[in-house]
Amino acid sequence: MTDKTDRQKAAxxxxxxxxxxVGRTRLQKVGYLLELAxxxxxxxxxxxxxxxxxxxxxxxxxxxxxxxxxxEEEKQANWGGRYSVFTANAELGQPADADRAQFAAAAAxxxxxxxxxxxxxxxxxxxxxxxxxxxxxxxxxxxxADGGRLDKAKIAYQRxxxxxxxxxxxxxx
Amino acid sequence: xxxxxxxxxxxxxxxxxxEFGTDQFEHTLWRVIQTRPFxxxxxxxxxxxxxxxxxxxxxxxxxxxxxxxHTARQLMTIIKRHIRHHGGQVRDHQLQVALAASLMHDIxxxxxxxxxxxxxxxxxxxxxxxxxxxELLIRDSEVSAILCRELGSGFANDVADVIKGGRPGSxxxxxxxxxxxxxxxxxxxxxxxxxxxxxxxxxxDWLIANLEIGDVQIGVDDxxxxxxxxxxxxxxxxxxxxxxxxxxxxLYPTVYYHKATRAAEKVFSALMLHLIGLVRADHSHxxxxxxxxxxxxxxxxxxxxxxxxxxxxxxxxxxLGMLAEADDPLIRDCALRMRDRRLPKYIxxxxxxMPASRPTTAVEKDDAKKRLDRLTEAVKTRLQAxxxxxxxxxxxxxxDVASRPPYKPFRQTTGLLNxxxxxxxxxxxxxxxxxxxxxxxxxxxxxxxxYVDETDSDxxxxxxxxxTEELGREADD
Numbered sequence: 334m335t336d337k338t339d340r341q342k343a344a345x346x347x348x349x350x351x352x353x354x355v356g357r358t359r360l361q362k363v364g365y366l367l368e369l370a371x372x373x374x375x376x377x378x379x380x381x382x383x384x385x386x387x388x389x390x391x392x393x394x395x396x397x398x399x400x401x402x403x404x405e406e407e408k409q410a411n412w413g414g415r416y417s418v419f420t421a422n423a424e425l426g427q428p429a430d431a432d433r434a435q436f437a438a439a440a441a442x443x444x445x446x447x448x449x450x451x452x453x454x455x456x457x458x459x460x461x462x463x464x465x466x467x468x469x470x471x472x473x474x475x476x477x478a479d480g481g482r483l484d485k486a487k488i489a490y491q492r493x494x495x496x497x498x499x500x501x502x503x504x505x506x
Numbered sequence: 507x508x509x510x511x512x513x514x515x516x517x518x519x520x521x522x523x524x525e526f527g528t529d530q531f532e533h534t535l536w537r538v539i540q541t542r543p544f545x546x547x548x549x550x551x552x553x554x555x556x557x558x559x560x561x562x563x564x565x566x567x568x569x570x571x572x573x574x575x576h577t578a579r580q581l582m583t584i585i586k587r588h589i590r591h592h593g594g595q596v597r598d599h600q601l602q603v604a605l606a607a608s609l610m611h612d613i614x615x616x617x618x619x620x621x622x623x624x625x626x627x628x629x630x631x632x633x634x635x636x637x638x639x640x641e642l643l644i645r646d647s648e649v650s651a652i653l654c655r656e657l658g659s660g661f662a663n664d665v666a667d668v669i670k671g672g673r674p675g676s677x678x679x680x681x682x683x684x685x686x687x688x689x690x691x692x693x694x695x696x697x698x699x700x701x702x703x704x705x706x707x708x709x710x711d712w713l714i715a716n717l718e719i720g721d722v723q724i725g726v727d728d729x730x731x732x733x734x735x736x737x738x739x740x741x742x743x744x745x746x747x748x749x750x751x752x753x754x755x756x757l758y759p760t761v762y763y764h765k766a767t768r769a770a771e772k773v774f775s776a777l778m779l780h781l782i783g784l785v786r787a788d789h790s791h792x793x794x795x796x797x798x799x800x801x802x803x804x805x806x807x808x809x810x811x812x813x814x815x816x817x818x819x820x821x822x823x824x825x826l827g828m829l830a831e832a833d834d835p836l837i838r839d840c841a842l843r844m845r846d847r848r849l850p851k852y853i854x855x856x857x858x859x860m861p862a863s864r865p866t867t868a869v870e871k872d873d874a875k876k877r878l879d880r881l882t883e884a885v886k887t888r889l890q891a892x893x894x895x896x897x898x899x900x901x902x903x904x905x906d907v908a909s910r911p912p913y914k915p916f917r918q919t920t921g922l923l924n925x926x927x928x929x930x931x932x933x934x935x936x937x938x939x940x941x942x943x944x945x946x947x948x949x950x951x952x953x954x955x956x957y958v959d960e961t962d963s964d965x966x967x968x969x970x971x972x973x974t975e976e977l978g979r980e981a982d983d
Contacts, residue, residue: 340883356727377630380670383726388627399879412730413723445727473667476724476731 342374343393344402348421349434350441356416357391358383362452363440364390366493369455371500372433380460384453384474394419432497439496443489446477450486451493451506458503466505511536516572519565520696524576531602534656535575535609541652542815543613543643547571549818553697554619555770556761558847560701563761567612567619570692578608578688580714581681581737588677588719597678603661604678606653607668608688613649614639617817621771625778633804633814641666642811677719677735685926686717686737694753703760706753709746716743720935722927738927738935747926747938751945758910758951765852769957772904773849774822777829777840781805784834794832794841801825839899850904850957853966855885858973859954881976882907882954888972889956893965902965904957911950 337345346364347354354360365385367373376393378385398405402425406418428434440448454470457463467487471478478486490506511533514526526536538544547568556563582601589596615636616622626634633639643649650662668679681688691710698706720738724731739747761767781793785805795802800816807813829841843849859881865874886905893903925937926945939946958965 358727379635382671396879396883399876399883408728410725410728410730412725414725416727445729446731449726473671476734477726479732 337374338396339376339389339393340396340400340402342376343390344397344421344425345374345428346390346437347394347397347403347419348425349428349430350437351434352421354419354441356418356445358449359441359443359445360394360419361386361390362443362448363437365452365456366440366448366502367433367437369459369500369502370436370498372430372436372498378456380456384449385456385460432499436493436496436498439493443493444485446482447486447489450474450477450483451490454486454490454505455503458505466503518569518573518576520573520692520699521576524572530656531605534652535606537652537656538606538610538649539572541648543647543649544568544571544610546815546818547612547615549820550615550617550619551819552619552693553701553761553767554621554819555767555774556697556701556764558770558849559764559766560703560761563697563701565696565700567615570696571609571612573692573696574611574688575605575609577692578605578681581686581688581691581717582678584714584717584737585677585681585719599658599664600676600678602657603664603668604681606657606661606665607682610640610644610649610665611669611682611689612636612640613643614641614814616814617819617822618771618774621774622778622817624771625775625782628775628779629782629808631808633808633811637669639811639814641670644669647811680736684736686713690754694757697757697761698753701761703757705760706756708750708753712746713739713743713750716740716746718929720927720929722935736927738929740929741931744928744938744941747928748942748944751926751938751942751948755948755951759953763908763910763951763953765955765957766849768906768908768955769849769852769904770844770847772906772957773840773843773900776901776904777837777844780834780836780840781829782808784837789834792832792834793837794828794830794834795825796828799825799828835899836897836901843900850900851960852906853956853958853969854953855956855969855973856882856952856954859885859977877980878952881980884976884979885972886954888976889969892968892972896965896968900959902958902962903969906953906955906957909950909952 346360346367350363354363362384364376364387365378368376368378376387376390378387394403397403402422404420404422407415408418410416443451450470453474454466457466457469463469467483471483487506494502494504494506511528513528514536516524518524526532548566550567551557552565552567552570553563582605586596616634622634623636625631644662644666653662653665668682671679671683694706694708695710716739717737718740719735721733722736722738723733781801782805784790784792785802790797790802793802800813800821804813804817826841826845829837830845832838832841859878861874865871886907889903889905893901896902925939927935928938928941929935930941956969958969
């Protein structure tokens with residue numbers, strides 16, 4: 334835990350993930366995986382519609398945008414919805430922890446649906462002590478797990494397991 | 507052979523007769539209603555403290571839950587008609603799971619409805635999270651025992667999954683969670699009826715008559731997923747849809763975020779947070795409650811389902827007499843205020859922070875929103891510090907920051923599931939906001955208020971001074 338404001342913590346997630354995160358879902362899941370990997374600033378997550386979700390992070394990124402720490406640009410997705418692109422502003426400086434930045438950048442590269450599935454499986458393993466978190470993830474999110482996406486999510490998670498962390502990620506892949 | 511069951515009827519102020527049939531499924535749900543967790547909902551008011559403003563609003567989660575089931579059954583007839591019309595097969599299991607979920611969606615609700623949830627969030631109490639408690643009760647309690655014995659071993663878990671999903675995964679789930687879910691279609695009308703407000707009315711029969719099933723595109727961030735089927739409105743319902751959105755928009759300022767209701771919630775939260783702190787610091791004697799009181803038991807061990815279930819509105823209101831005689835000044839002061847409805851009066855800080863002229867362009871609106879966010883954060887931080895420093899009993903400044911979009915939000919993504927959808931004459935499914943200038947003009951309802959005792963001129967002056975200083979600081983920048 335730190336004395337930083339939530340807006341500073343939220344902005345630093347974007348900064349450390351290579352300076353840009355595409356999508357609110359991806360931001361949430363990168364934030365959650367950072368907590369799991371021991372790099373977090375103490376955002377609290379609970380299970381929500383799209384897997385682990387932190388209201389504090391949502392509010393933090395809103396304030397980070399209001400205070401000019403990040404810039405949020407809303408774009409039209411091909412499927413008809415809208416999504417946000419968060420870009421860290423220069424005044425945030427460089428990442429303070431190279432290991433955290435490496436991990437955040439690796440997580441932010443994962444496709445939005447795959448990172449949602451992977452973060453959900455990790456959440457189910459840790460928070461709900463689910464014996465087969467991938468099967469449970471597929472059961473809860475069949476429309477997302479279909480089309481080979483669950484396997485891709487497992488591969489993406491395996492890559493994250495290879496990245497240096499402060500706390501070991503749950504060995505679920 | 508067991509005796510054949512009788513059909514059961516409930517007289518409801520909104521729906522009139524709600525009947526539970528003699529078939530195995532509905533008879534099983536009737537038995538679920540007889541369980542202790544479900545009967546507890548009779549002692550939890552749907553609108554928490556709203557009867558302090560609208561004396562008639564004493565309706566309960568019990569009545570609402572039964573009403574949601576009734577409405578869900580009406581919605582299912584639309585789904586069945588759609589499936590049969592397209593030569594498909596109605597999946598009875600999924601249909602029954604969704605109906606059961608609609609009945610049980612609130613079974614874990616805590617006392618005083620959402621006020622208690624806020625305390626849970628502040629203290630990270632999972633048993634104050636009604637969805638979590640509902641899940642535990644449905645998966646593993648006398649409720650699950652009945653469901654599994656009568657309807658199959660996996661039935662209870664399937665019901666819990668639909669509630670936990672929180673968004674439509676299949677057409678049947680749309681009855682439980684969508685922009686036209688049974689929960690909302692019941693509470694909008696029930697809350698209006700019981701509060702007596704004259705705005706917020708909807709043309710329910712016309713909406714239902716024009717409710718259709720449509721394929722709606724979904725995605726996550728920039729990634730596309732296959733479309734799902736959910737409720738959309740037919741082209742003749744455009745005006746009814748407009749009224750529906752407006753009704754939702756009006757309910758928030760009029761009922762759910764009414765200033766006196768929110769003031770009561772804030773006093774209740776201050777009382778409960780302080781009480782839990784005292785108990786955890788081993789000072790429960792200062793609360794005025796005996797050690798065996800359900801509130802003390804919960805404060806001591808908030809992770810036990812039994813302790814959560816022992817709490818309801820009646821337990822809190824029944825404790826007020828003892829809390830009003832507590833040694834602790836904050837507990838005593840807050841309890842007396844609640845008992846005698848001596849609620850702090852509101853100051854609309856957001857109104858004071860609003861710019862002199864309304865922004866018109868998208869860029870101006872975005873800038874204005876960010877400016878308000880910055881000012882809100884700065885003023886909130888300073889007033890919280892002032893109140894903590896200068897209060898010895900009920901906090902002298904209670905702050906309230908909230909926002910609510912008119913549509914049901916499926917967070918983390920912005921897509922068509924978040925919108926009221928209408929099938930236009932040319933067969934396209936469009937967001938109502940594209941079809942109606944009235945709907946497109948509706949903004950998220952936001953509030954920033956302080957609640958201060960009407961005799962506390964120092965606190966009122968502090969609020970005004972901080973607002974003036976922050977506006978001045980902004981002007982200097």
